[in-house]
């Protein structure tokens with residue numbers, strides 16, 4: 431796959447991250463041909479008319495040709511070489527329900543999603559491979575510490591593109607970089623994906639503790655222990671030589687646990703302050719993947735039995751109706 435060749439690339443999803451990725455791609459000097467699919471026809475009409483997404487990152491000017499803005503998923507995929515999935519994991523199956531194995535044939539499929547596909551408890555790479563028979567040679571993931579809101583502001587950000595196929599990772603890295611996005615590549619597709627999903631659970635924990643009134647001193651201990659949980663888990667699931675301090679692992683955990691833009695931390699903060707899960711979700715126009723991931727991880731970890739006290743505490747608070755203050759008090763005895 432030559433990085434010089436112009437390709438048709440479609441971004442699938444209508445939220446903040448999809449909008450940010452469209453911006454990165456269209457600010458790239460390579461000028462691939464960018465297409466954008468979202469399910470809402472009114473939003474597509476708005477985009478064609480005003481060149482802004484009405485719901486997410488609405489300050490960003492969208493430079494996609496009107497004829498490439500679409501609600502016709504199958505039709506647009508037929509024309510494209512590269513598909514970038516950017517819908518929350520919980521809605522992925524329904525978003526692509528009309529597609530079959532045939533539609534993915536010979537396509538490069540890139541997941542920008544940081545979540546488990548909840549009906550199968552699979553990371554997205556595995557889901558694409560098992561459900562649609564996409565070869566791991568044609569799969570990549572976009573990860574690293576990067577909030578869509580900062581992309582909108584063109585703040586310098588770093589992304590890691592992971593794939594077992596270096597040429598594919600390098601092609602995607604080349605298509606995304608621009609004056610404010612730097613990209614690196616990795617072959618740790620499993621480890622980077624799992625770490626990116628797990629960090630959302632620790633951001634929920636961080637928010638819960640903030641909401642309960644714990645301070646920065648405790649947060650630092652919580653997040654250090656969170657990194658150890660990530661390491662234990664990814665080493666159990668996919669034991670290869672990796673440096674957990676790389677930005678795709680530690681960096682992503684830090685940005686989500688500390689940033690004002692974090693969806694997961696915001697959601698956790700509301701839970702710590704006494705909101706129910708339902709009311710916290712209703713209050714946010716955005717999706718906190720950590721809520722769904724906590725349940726999937728709990729189920730996956732029945733197999734691996736990795737010691738994960740923070741993830742267990744988040745699960746107990748969100749799914750077993752245990753009081754946040756009581757559960758976090760118990761957790762404090764397990765951290766060091």
Ligand SMILES: NC(=O)c1ccc[n+]([C@@H]2O[C@H](COP(=O)([O-])OP(=O)(O)OC[C@H]3O[C@@H](n4cnc5c(N)ncnc54)[C@H](O)[C@@H]3O)[C@@H](O)[C@H]2O)c1
Nearest residue numbers: 444445446447448516517518519521543544577578716717
């Ligand atoms: N926002 C970021 O900064 C960022 C960065 C990296 C990765 N991601 C990942 O990108 C993925 C997408 O997240 P996002 O931040 O763009 O989401 P978001 O919270 O900004 O937007 C929510 C999206 O979900 C859609 N949605 C809501 N309810 C739905 C339903 N019932 N059925 C179908 N779709 C529904 C909305 O239309 C919207 O497109 C997630 O996996 C997230 O972890 C986000």
Ligand SMILES: O=P(O)(O)OC[C@H](O)CO
Nearest residue numbers: 574575576686692693694
């Ligand atoms: O920090 P969150 O919860 O908004 O997640 C967004 C990204 O995954 C950060 O890299």
